[in-house]
Amino acid sequence: MPSNTHNQSRVLIVDDNALTCEVIRRNLELTGYHIFSANNVETAVQVLNRQEIDLVITDYKMPKHSGLELIKYIRNHQKNICIIMLTGYGSINSAVTAMKEGADEYITKPFTDRELLDVVKNTLEKQKEKKINPDVIYTDAWDKFGIIGESLNMCEVYSRIEKACKNDATVLISGENGTGKELVARAIHYHHQKRSINPFIPVNCPGIPVSLFESELFGHAKGSFTGAVQDRKGFFQAAEKGCLFLDEISELPLELQAKFLRVIQEKEIFRVGESQLKKIDVRIIVATNKNLEALVDKGLFRQDLFFRLNLINIDIPPLRKRKNDILLLAKHFAIKYAEELGKNEPAFTDKAIAVLKEYSWPGNVRELENLIHRTMIMNEKDYIDSVDFPGAMKSNLSFGQGLTLSLEDMSKKYVKDVVQQTGGNKAKALEILKIDRKTLLKKLK
Ligand SMILES: Nc1ncnc2c1ncn2[C@@H]1O[C@H](COP(=O)(O)OP(=O)(O)OP(=O)(O)O)[C@@H](O)[C@H]1O
Ligand SMILES: [Mg+2]
The missing domain is CATH 1.10.8.60 (Helicase, Ruva Protein; domain 3)
Structure with missing residues (x-):
């Protein structure tokens, strides 16, 4: 009987060297982990999209895409997975880079079985402590916020919405396309203690030409530029005492980020063409489908603005x-x-x-x-x-749509699909296919 307490954890091993994969697999399987493996980053991504994975152990150097690229992908998409990077002896620099990109641990090759097991166990243990543990389980989110969903990670979202409804702190909502970012922003506004009776003004940042951004946001005075035929209120003033929702904030050009930061810090604006400051009282919610922290690292998003926006962070998990x-x-x-x-x-x-x-x-x-x-x-x-x-x-469930394959080809294709779907876990594939190892190898060949 495995004594390991993490024996339910699913581990994905990514290494172009099949032997390394196999050695790690055997070692961890003995301890009771559920193992998947991939020989390149593309296959790893496919496995990640199909399977719940708790831990990824990835090699650093691989032919087409590196382990570093895989880390970036994971951190941009599925934040709750822990990552251990395998690095070559003496390459401390790659270890440091990997940790900077979001790896939780690294292990230097060659390593002993014991070292590997210890690192895996400790990393998973630390992750478990960090895992979402919502204080309240919500079963009435639809009645309360008009949002459907009872999963634990949605309960965490609801608990943050509730916090955000009680104050005016800026909120940063992140999540992939179509996860409900605007729905959450509206829920915060329309359940806010004081602001809900005032306007909610959504603004799609990429939709506004850079040259017009300031006048659209802050308004302008008549005659301040060609085409400014009359005074115009900007979005900030339109949202007075209510909420301004800036969607796709990562698209805000760098030159405007400084101005925007000043406005939310000082709570006052200059209308274009005017020298007089106007006080504003607006709650700011922003949304992004990109990883803003990664953009900060690349120098594409101001760190000070990121910190200022990220007072309440709501990350909506993908479906x-x-x-x-x-x-x-x-x-x-x-x-x-x-x-x-x-x-x-x-x-x-x-x-x-x-x-x-x-x-x-x-x-x-x-x-x-x-x-x-x-x-x-x-x-x-x-x-x-x-x-x-x-x-x-x-197509990822059954074996294709057309009825054009021979029985033999269909059977080969099905075997391939099952092996792919199980992430290369042969034991699992054998269990599903109900054939022996030899037949499987023959079919795969
Ligand atoms: N949990 C949910 N319950 C009910 N409806 C939802 C939920 N999440 C999203 N929706 C619906 O799905 C659609 C997309 O949601 P929304 O526009 O808020 O997503 P988004 O993250 O802002 O998308 P995008 O990234 O494209 O801007 C909307 O019609 C919304 O009402
Ligand atoms: Mg949206």
Whole structure:
């Protein structure tokens, strides 16, 4: 019996050297970890998008993409995974760089079994302490905030929304496309103790030409530039006593970041063409789908502004990280569009549910909403089945859409799909395929 307390942890090993992968795999498997492996960064990313992974052990030097690039990818997408970097003997510089990019630990080759096990155990232990542990479990988020979702990481989001409703601190909302950043911003505003009766003004930063940015944000006086035919209030004044929501803040040009910082610090603005300062009382919420910290490191986003914005940080997890919410959301949208289209609320077949849960949802909640909407327009039945979904959604579950393959080719393709889906975990693949190791190797060849 494995004595390790982390024996449920899933570890992904990434190394172009198959032997290193195998050695680490055997060592960790014996201790009870669940192992996946990948020989390059592309495959690693595929595994990460399909599987919940707790720890990645990655080599530094690999032919096409380096371990460093993998770290950046992980930190930009899935912050809760711990990372151990394997570095060559004497390359302390690469270890330092790796830690700077977000690796939790590094281990120098060659290492003993004991060293590896200790580092893995300690890293996972530290991570566990950091893992989200919401104070309150919310089951009424829909009634309370108009947001669907009961997963633990959404409970953490709700608890932060509640905090943000009680004060005027700036809020930085981060999350991939379509995760609900604007929905959360609105929830904060419309539940705010004092501000909710005043305007919520959303501004899409990339939508405003740089030359007009100041006049759009701060307003301008008549005649201050060609085309300024009358006085104009900017977004800040329009949001007076309410909330200004700046979407995609990472796109704010560097030259304007300094001005913006001054405005939120001093709480006063100059209208373009005027020398008199105007006091403002506006709550600022910003959103980004990029990793602002990484942009700060690259010198593309001012660090002082980042700190000033990041007083309350709300990170909305991607849909694939809250699989339990997928069906709740799908049903919610089914009810919404049934009403809109004058139809009955459809049921979901087991196959449909399986596809919804397994799909990786690059477009997150918005993609799910569009899918349900489209399916309900096209579908005359009173239930939704997997056949109603686009083929591409099902390709990582079943074996393709066309009926053009021979049985032999189909069987090979299926074996390949299973091996890929299990992240190269042969034991798991054998269990699913119910064949022996020899047959598997033959088919893979
Ligand atoms: N948890 C949720 N419950 C209910 N509806 C949601 C949820 N999350 C997102 N939505 C819906 O999904 C759509 C996308 O949400 P929203 O516009 O807030 O996302 P976003 O993160 O701002 O997207 P983008 O990155 O494209 O700006 C909206 O119609 C929103 O109402
Ligand atoms: Mg948005």
